[in-house]
Amino acid sequence: MFGRRRRERAQEPQQQPQDPELTFLTAEEAHTFRGLVIDAFAAGGLHVRPARGAVIAEDGRAFGLWNLAVACVKASPDPRAWGAIVHGHVETLLNPPLAAADLSDQDMIGIVHARVLPAAALSEPGTPLTAEQARPVAEGVVEVLALDFPDSVQMLGGDALAGRDVEALWAAGRARTLATPIEDREDLEVQPGAVLTLLSSESYFFAGRILDMPALLHEVYGPRALPRGVVVGAPHRHGIVLHAVEGAGSVQAISAAAQFVARSSSGAAGALSPHLYWWDGAALHTISRPNGQGGVAVEARGAFADMVGSLH
Incomplete structure (x- = not known):
């Protein structure tokens, strides 16, 4: 939210090079962070390898790193404190409580939201979203459907929409998002x-x-x-x-x-x-x-x- 200060680094004798992908981390911090992510997936039984802005599993699934890295930095500037955050996040990814396929039409309508995303998200590796399932809002911004589960937010696209009343989902999702209060x-x-x-x-x-x-x-x-x-x-x-x-x-x-x-x-x-x-x-x-x-x-x-x- 607004007004939150960016972290302050301790004074260092020489400025360390920044990571070219996670640009708010030094190269050393990013190396530590990626190692924590790879270890967390391995502990959950999934082997991943680093890729541009993500890690990729052997089955082709891609897991983005930016938001997780931001969450780590906001929690603590010290990489030694990031392990629990990374492991908790990866555990949620590997053991999702529910998926769209588990829901009835009525249950899905009960938790669907409209969400605005960068248009570039439609081309990210592993995304279920397609341009046909997104609506333009402004330059660089699109509207998509998302399911708000208790422990995660899942984008709604691809096969998950097959056989569903898509117009009813759009209507319910937009109404719910437009009712979000200004805090x-x-x-x-x-x-x-x-x-x-x-x-x-x-x-x-x-x-x-x-x-x-x-x-x-x-x-x-x-x-x-x-x-x-x-x-x-x-x-x-x-x-x-x-x-x-x-x-x-x-x-x-x-x-x-x-x-x-x-x-x-x-x-x-x-x-x-x-x-x-x-x-x-x-x-x-x-x-x-x-x-x-x-x-x-x-x-x-x-x-x-x-x-x-x-x-x-």
Whole structure:
């Protein structure tokens, strides 16, 4: 969620090289972490080998490492404390309490959620999801179905949807996600009259509130008119950033929001999108993206450029 500090490393005489895949770990830490993962799978009877961003089993199953590594770092900066976290996670993966095939249609409808994910997740090794089973939300973001079991969240796709009432699942999943409450709200004044509103929740599905922007904006801002629209960011699954565009102060607020979203997305568990979007009352339009040099570029084009030009 927002406001959580990144870990602080002890001062070291020489900066250690970072791992090229788990970029928030040093190469030494990442080597230790991967060893813990491989050992945990071996203890559960499954031999895996390291691959790019994952470990791969002999039967072809792939298990991503990023979110588990983030969880370890958030728990402790000391790799010696990571073993229990890794073993607990792997045990859950190898002994899932239930699977979609075990559920009746009614049971599935009772725990299904709509979830927003990076579009790149559709091409990850071992994913059950396909492009045909995802719905576009904005550039780089898709909506999928997921089952919220007591101890895990499982993406719903592939053969698990065969013979099911898919439209009923979409309707139930979206309704459940849109009912996710806002647990925390923080208003940051970046300059007089220019405010960023940070919304967050512990729910894995919270970022899916952007699937119904009119309802979200009414909850946050009330019935006020928003003739110039709102800039929106969903950097990770637990957070949403909003700014209602108004006067000249919004120019600085938009730039601040773009930087904040990109920074919040980088290295986050459940990272979603580094982009900032503009909601014009009908759709989400991309207005910022990382520039490849460690910064963020705000792109003023088309109707968004016209709107920004009218601010005074």
